[in-house]
Amino acid sequence: MSTLTHLECSAACGAPLLDPDRVQHLCSCGAPLLARYDLAAAANRWTRESLRDRPPTMWRYREALPPFDGAGPVTLGEGFTPLAHARRLGAAVGMDRLYIKDESDNPTNSFKARGMSAAVTVARRLGATTVSVPSAGNAANAAAAYAAHAGLAAKVFMPRDVKTPFIRECELYGAEVTLVDGLITDAGRAAAEAGAPRGWYDVSTLKEPYRVEGKKTMAYEIAEQLGWEWPDWMIYPTGGGTGIVGMWKACAELEALGWMPAGTRRPRMVSVQAEGCAPIVRAFRDGDERATPWENARTSADGLRVPRAIGDFLILRALRDSGGTAVAVSDADMIAAMREIGAAEGISAAPEGGATLVALRALLDRGTIAPADRVVLFNTGGALKYLDLLGI
Numbered sequence: 001m002s003t004l005t006h007l008e009c010s011a012a013c014g015a016p017l018l019d020p021d022r023v024q025h026l027c028s029c030g031a032p033l034l035a036r037y038d039l040a041a042a043a044n045r046w047t048r049e050s051l052r053d054r055p056p057t058m059w060r061y062r063e064a065l066p067p068f069d070g071a072g073p074v075t076l077g078e079g080f081t082p083l084a085h086a087r088r089l090g091a092a093v094g095m096d097r098l099y100i101k102d103e104s105d106n107p108t109n110s111f112k113a114r115g116m117s118a119a120v121t122v123a124r125r126l127g128a129t130t131v132s133v134p135s136a137g138n139a140a141n142a143a144a145a146y147a148a149h150a151g152l153a154a155k156v157f158m159p160r161d162v163k164t165p166f167i168r169e170c171e172l173y174g175a176e177v178t179l180v181d182g183l184i185t186d187a188g189r190a191a192a193e194a195g196a197p198r199g200w201y202d203v204s205t206l207k208e209p210y211r212v213e214g215k216k217t218m219a220y221e222i223a224e225q226l227g228w229e230w231p232d233w234m235i236y237p238t239g240g241g242t243g244i245v246g247m248w249k250a251c252a253e254l255e256a257l258g259w260m261p262a263g264t265r266r267p268r269m270v271s272v273q274a275e276g277c278a279p280i281v282r283a284f285r286d287g288d289e290r291a292t293p294w295e296n297a298r299t300s301a302d303g304l305r306v307p308r309a310i311g312d313f314l315i316l317r318a319l320r321d322s323g324g325t326a327v328a329v330s331d332a333d334m335i336a337a338m339r340e341i342g343a344a345e346g347i348s349a350a351p352e353g354g355a356t357l358v359a360l361r362a363l364l365d366r367g368t369i370a371p372a373d374r375v376v377l378f379n380t381g382g383a384l385k386y387l388d389l390l391g392i
């Protein structure tokens with residue numbers, strides 16, 4: 001069972017620890033909250049071997065996930081996605097040990113399923129009847145599906161120029177869709193204005209503490225799938241940053257559980273962003289602790305069109321503490337890389353997934369990554385909702 005004990009301010013502002021049996025969103029200082037577990041106690045009775053008999057979903061790590069009500073977690077089978085050894089793509093870039101974590105295999109076709117499974121599980125346990133979310137597309141689809149599965153209402157807010165498949169899929173799951181002029185940040189404002197007076201449970205990126213918990217399971221899985229070793233590098237397309245923040249948190253948790261052999265070096269984390277919206281890349285380069293909002297954010301990789309991330313300081317800290325870096329890539333290169341991943345590996349890649357291959361090449365060219373290194377690329381979603389990009 002879950003060993004969740006409390007919620008803690010991620011900015012260490014000194015606010016008291018918070019009770020996870022009550023609805024909690026942000027710390028009183030405005031920073032995201034992070035979930036903390038009694039991993040020392042868990043380590044005494046939770047073993048790597050115990051995983052063998054567990055279902056192949058992210059809930060196999062339930063001791064390190066939030067608790068659920070009597071009906072169990074709200075699950076559609078998310079997680080435990082393939083870690084494909086990309087031999088043909090590896091050969092094309094001169095590497096033997098290139099892997100793709102294929103998150104297109106999740107319900108609703110993206111890794112947003114993991115975060116929403118965790119967040120909606122908690123929302124239902126704490127008595128929510130309506131969840132709301134601003135989204136560039138994939139988060140809305142996942143929120144709509146998990147809310148439907150949990151018997152909750154979903155209200156989603158997306159930029160007006162979102163691709164049609166994202167709208168139709170939300171409607172398919174019975175969600176109420178509001179299209180907002182502007183970017184995801186404007187959609188966030190609209191969602192908060194509509195939801196606050198009505199008591200909707202807000203599942204915005206990092207504004208509730210459990211989407212990070214769901215996404216961190218990608219790192220638990222990679223460790224398990226590689227036989228309790230880390231890759232040298234993880235290359236991750238970064239928007240709001242829940243994936244990077246969650247996986248860096250998972251590295252510490254797996255050490256606390258005693259599951260990674262002593263002396264194992266954590267992976268170096270790489271954030272990939274689009275040239276037309278790269279606030280984290282710029283802040284990393286400039287040595288800043290926080291990122292300045294990006295003006296006129298433009299990219300066809302919707303998941304990366306996030307001009308301002310509430311957890312920017314957590315992303316930057318993970319990149320620096322891990323010895324990683326941040327890279328911006330062009331939309332044209334991402335789209336070419338979608339085709340290359342598809343043709344070489346039979347994997348359906350979103351532009352965000354394509355972006356990781358472009359970043360890998362750049363880092364090999366610079367000598368930052370060595371051809372003998374073990375590298376994991378994250379294909380965070382599938383190509384099917386982005387087919388318009390491939391028709392031009």
Ligand SMILES: *Cc1c(COP(=O)(O)O)cnc(C)c1O
Nearest residue numbers: 138239240241242243303352381
């Ligand atoms: C949301 C999204 C991202 C960005 O993820 P974060 O963890 O919020 O940084 C990347 N790729 C796809 C396909 C997405 O939907």
